[in-house]
Amino acid sequence: MTSDAAALTTHGETHDATEHGAAGLGNPVLGMLLFITSEVMFFAGLFAAYFSIRASYQELVNGQLVHLWPPAQFADTLKALPFVITTSEGHTVLNVILPATLILIASSFTCQLGVNAIKRDDRTGFLRNFGVTLVLGILFLLLQAYDYTVLFGEGMGLGSTTFGTTYFTLTGFHGAHVFGGALMLAVVVYRGMAGQFSARHHDMVEATSLYWHFVDIVWILLFSVLYLLPGVKA
């Protein structure tokens, strides 16, 4: 994106038709904000599906159809969420989701520190903070992978009732977005090491940080909905 904009600036210099004020958002930043808007709508679709399915889930309990959530077969495993998981053998395992959440929130802060640094023309500060953000992001993904293996071990999957379907779809797509954000971070760090950003020229840095904040906010919503929202008992 940046190079596209750069190409335009060059033409702008030769064609007087394109003299625009330098004030306001840069094209890549505006483009990113719009892209995030579309991503918000994408997740809105998934969330809407989750709530609708959650609200209409029914199960036979003592011969009566009743509404509950999560489904009875997972209620034990997920009893003390978000802090522990009880496996079928009766072990309790520390649920990694809460640490993962804290890590992701922290990474949003380091990311913002990086942006602030580059605005001061502090390139080392920027690189250090973005490096930390990237590492935290990868850590989050690893923890999520661990969470999946525990749940898979419990026999849960995309097909385990609508609970499994919604849980893995929502967290899976969020994970994919974290992965995409991590790639963008990596590119920014790489280009930053090559000295491409400065206090005057850092649209790409800002755009990436916006995306990272968005991914973080989606996770906070997901975490609240999947783990904190009280379940419905029979």
Next chain:
Amino acid sequence: MATTALHPAAPAVRGGLYEWLTTTDHKKIGMLYLVNSLVFFALGGILALVVRLELAQPGMQFIDEAFYNQAFTMHASFMLFLFIIPILAGFGNYAVPLQIGAPDMAFPRINALSFWLLPLGGALMASGFLASGGAAASGWTEYPPLSGPAYHGTGTDLWIMGLVLIGTSSILGAINFLVTIFRMRAPGMTLFRMPILSWTVLVTSVLVLMSTPVLTSALIMLFIDRNYGGHFFDPANGGNAVLYQNVFWFYSHPAVYIMVLPAMGIISEVLPVFSRKPLFGYKAFVFATVGIGALGFSVWAHHMFTTGQVFLPFFALMTFLIAVPTGVKMFNWIATLWRGKLVFSTPLLFAFGFLTMFLIGGLNGAFSAAVPVDFALHDTYWVVAHLHYVLFGGSVFGVFAGIYYWFPKMTGRMLNETLGKLQFVLMFVGFNMTFFPMHQLGLMGMPRRIADYASTAGWTELNTLATIGGFTIGLSMVPFLWNVMVSLRNGRIAGDDPWEGNTLEWATSSPPPPYNFDHLPEIRSERPVFDARHGRTATH
């Protein structure tokens, strides 16, 4: 006008194939959009003729029921996703940077990507015909459970994947349009001096941005249900079949305005130029466009009145309300023509086709807003009549108005007027012959999406008539294609401004140079080129 008179008419097609394949010039990309969309129009049209041929008489004569379902599903998918949405985006691509005085789109390479996703997605979708079990066949709406794994094979997966790519193309395109419009307008080009086409593209882009990702989410959930054992829409396992419809129409109702707003924009360019008056009520027009866009998000369930699962009065009210801003537009158009001096070139003829036919489509849509009436009309041929009157009578007539209007700018040569008028008459007559009887068929109770009907049902004559009409529309394409081929080489040289246009694209050469303008006229109203031609005194 002193600005661009120095440019000689440049040859229509510059550069070789390689240049076209790798171009990032918004004008070339716009023309690629147009050509690609017309190819899919032909494919979708041929499928429509297959449908019409089978329905002409009771009994199964040419194809079987399974292929019939594929035929109308792919007909609609091609027409909507690969013809009408992209071709309007193509006009936007071509005209918006020119109209706002920008050298190109904000992200030229993303622009090229948006385009190339389309043939790719289209090919994926169409390859369903080669898959075992055939192409997608649950209607363009692909309602589960019918579109689920139990009933349909690979063709449906290909349809989903193709549509996700096409949706991505739309989203990237919308971001590009918005950044271009917000950030790259020429000095003096305030938002309220922007040509209406650019305004409609702006509103359309917002609709795309807000609704298309929701479609993507629906498609992905369907894909998970089909391939990874998910249960989103699977009632046998606690899923909710109607949920899909809610999510789908949350996209697809705004989408019908994505399919018509830019065509309304084209009409709003053509009518002032050929009546030689300014657009009547420019601001009201802008507000009406925004209003349609906003209301468009609150009416989706009018496609689901008969599901018994939606809150009827709310959606009925919002659906009725949307007639008001549309009416404002209609009246503004008529007021633009009023006391004008109409020059009946082909673009204006097609614009009249739009006005007269879209009116019918709008009004017969309003019947369905009256919920009990919709109980009777839903899923009958009445709805088929409605959707073709708005989409063909509205959008397609608008598209052809646009083609005749900008062809001189794109190629430097005029299209032949006689052939254009011949095409118009054939198309107008064929269109009404095909789709008007569908009102009657719907009222008589003929359901849509049926491959066959009883000879005793009393529907035969009107179906035969519709089939003849369908082929007449097909015939109207012969003078069109002939016209384009001949005029590309031998058409009259157009000059910069053959129509005495109002907007900035007429201030540069035909075709325009790579970065569009050497000099821009001063922009002090929504008609800068008109102002430059007549001096400021004539404007007020």
Next chain:
Amino acid sequence: MSLPPRSRASSGPLIAGTLIVVVIGIAIVALLAAGITPQRAWESFFPVGGQPVVTDRAHATRSLYDVVFYIAAAIFLLVEGLIIFTAIRYRRKPGDEELPPQIHGNNLIEIIWTVIPLGIVLFLFVISWQTLNTVDAKAATGDVHVRAVAARFQWKFDYLDGPDGPNAKVVYEQLLPVGDDGGLVLPVGSPVHITLTSPDVIHAFYVPKFLFKRDVVPGKLNNFDFTVDTPGTYRGQCAELCGEFHGSMLFEVHALPQADFDAWMAAAVKKAQQSPPPPPSGAPAGSGAPAPSGAPAGSGAPAGQAVQEAAHNIAFVNQNLSAPANTPFAIEFDNQDAGQPHNIEIKDAGGAVKFKGDLVIGPAKATYDVPALPAGTYPFVCTVHSNMTGTITVQ
């Protein structure tokens, strides 16, 4: 700056308009020649071609339709008239180079043409809401409770002993959706309660003369009430795409006077008690519908003479059968298609129906007792799927 001369001829609309008028004229003449009177043409703009509608709710809907139609027609004539008027009145005269008055707008008139349509649509909204309340109202009385089961591609009507629910019992199961001894049989003049369920995909219950349809959504129990007010047979059809044979998912409604209906119902219940209907397995799973069970229709055919036939993937497995002449024989029919209704109908060379078996919803078996046939070859067919055919040679 001066105007460049305009070279375009202005004859465009004249030619195009004349051609269009000529074509419309020809169309009118053709219609008249085909025997379509103005009367019939006018009626074709109303539901069911102007024929009377037959339920209490349908009359309300029809009145609403008429209001909407007349308002829409008036708007159409006015606006279309204005458009055509501008095309005729405001054409540029050749050689006229002067600009018309450059009017940019008028706020008052914008307000007028916003407010008037707003008033019209609000009015339309209010009357549709009122009509909706009539159409969707639940009938307080009436003891005819029918559960319509829509499965690909066949309708079945279960007559219940009371309101549908987990405890409702099926007193009679109407397997044949069309024909003299099939269809949805209803009394005239007393309210009917219909519930809808589907074991597979979405279908829709649609009777044109009821001006009504309602989707059959698997996993949801939709219901509606109405009273038929005219005896007769009315065509019904599935109105939601449900697969290849969506178009042949037909049914009939037989509306009988109350006394006739009571007699029919009594006979039907008796018949059901004597010989329970064939097991419609694969049928209703949704909404707690108790799957009615029962042994296959009694065989009683002489042993050793049974003819074997099976249906698989919407086709007969044996397309050529043979049977003894002039003696009754049995066909053991095995429907292997889950959820699919099939049967066997035997015709003679002249097309007269010699035998028609009850529908079996697969996977299930049935034994058909065929009466004695004279020697010859007879085509047979599944009445649901006209493309399922075969021949039986009787010798």
